Amino acid sequence: MTLADALSARRGVICVVGAGGKKSTLYALARRLDRAVVTATVRIPIFDQHVADVVVTDTPVAALERTTDWPVGVVPDRDRDDRYLGYDPGVVDAIRDSDVADTVLVKADGARMREFKAPGDREPQLPATADTVLPIASVHAVGEPLTEEFVHRPERVAALTGLELGDTIRPSDVATVLTSERGGRADVPDGATVVPVLNKVDDSALETVAREIASDILSRSTVPRVVLTQLTASEPVVSVVER
Numbered sequence: 499m500t501l502a503d504a505l506s507a508r509r510g511v512i513c514v515v516g517a518g519g520k521k522s523t524l525y526a527l528a529r530r531l532d533r534a535v536v537t538a539t540v541r542i543p544i545f546d547q548h549v550a551d552v553v554v555t556d557t558p559v560a561a562l563e564r565t566t567d568w569p570v571g572v573v574p575d576r577d578r579d580d581r582y583l584g585y586d587p588g589v590v591d592a593i594r595d596s597d598v599a600d601t602v603l604v605k606a607d608g609a610r611m612r613e614f615k616a617p618g619d620r621e622p623q624l625p626a627t628a629d630t631v632l633p634i635a636s637v638h639a640v641g642e643p644l645t646e647e648f649v650h651r652p653e654r655v656a657a658l659t660g661l662e663l664g665d666t667i668r669p670s671d672v673a674t675v676l677t678s679e680r681g682g683r684a685d686v687p688d689g690a691t692v693v694p695v696l697n698k699v700d701d702s703a704l705e706t707v708a709r710e711i712a713s714d715i716l717s718r719s720t721v722p723r724v725v726l727t728q729l730t731a732s733e734p735v736v737s738v739v740e741r
Contacts, residue, residue, distance in 0.1 A: 500735070502530055504725045507630055509629070511594045511630075513604045513606040513625070515624075515632070515634065517636065517649075519729050523634060523695065529548075531569070534568060534600065535572060539584045539587050539625065541584060545582075546571070548571075551567055551571070552571035554576065556574055562598040572585075587625040590627070594625070607623065610650050612650040614636060614672065616675050617681065624686065628690045632693055632694070633683065633692065635672050635695075635697070637696050637697070637704050640667055640707050643665065644663055644666075659675065697729055698728065699737075709737070712726065713739070723738050724739045725739075
């Protein structure tokens with residue numbers, strides 16, 4: 499199964515949330531899709547090297563109507579030298595409704611480069627037109643302590659899982675957060691498809707861990723599948739665990 503098909507990301511608005519592979523997912527999809535747009539509803543590091551062009555604009559629909567080289571990024575402004583700001587979710591809805599692109603790939607929350615997270619009060623910033631939401635976690639988090647070194651907002655993860663700060667993260671804890679409506683399923687619009695992604699499955703031992711998490715996710719939720727990835731590889735789909 500191709501990455502786009504595994505992630506239900508062939509067309510529409512595809513939003514990534516969580517930690518441990520959001521940006522890599524966006525860029526891997528952008529390279530494999532026709533007429534793909536990369537954007538964000540939160541801050542996003544500079545990503546010019548991953549697309550044909552990045553257009554800084556308050557009128558992204560008009561900019562995309564003039565686009566000839568794909569994939570393309572659209573953002574409203576630079577925040578600092580190393581990152582762009584994101585649009586209000588309603589702007590992404592307008593891009594979707596305009597039909598100027600086949601796929602709109604959206605970074606919808608932040609994680610400060612950690613392996614695992616639970617969302618804060620004001621995230622994720624999901625557009626109402628989201629077709630697919632991809633909650634992501636890195637399997638590297640399993641076996642690590644629940645601390646800020648590895649986890650963004652560890653206190654939120656603790657509240658969802660019953661762990662204490664400093665406790666060892668278990669496969670079941672990753673499944674709990676990814677399937678929770680206060681975790682990976684937070685604020686998902688009605689009708690959107692949710693496909694959890696377990697990233698950094700770098701070897702057979704990590705694949706065993708990922709499969710344990712995937713089995714737990716499928717037992718807890720109605721998601722169609724869980725996708726195991728190594729997004730830096732030329733063939734990023736390691737396995738697809740289906741219901």
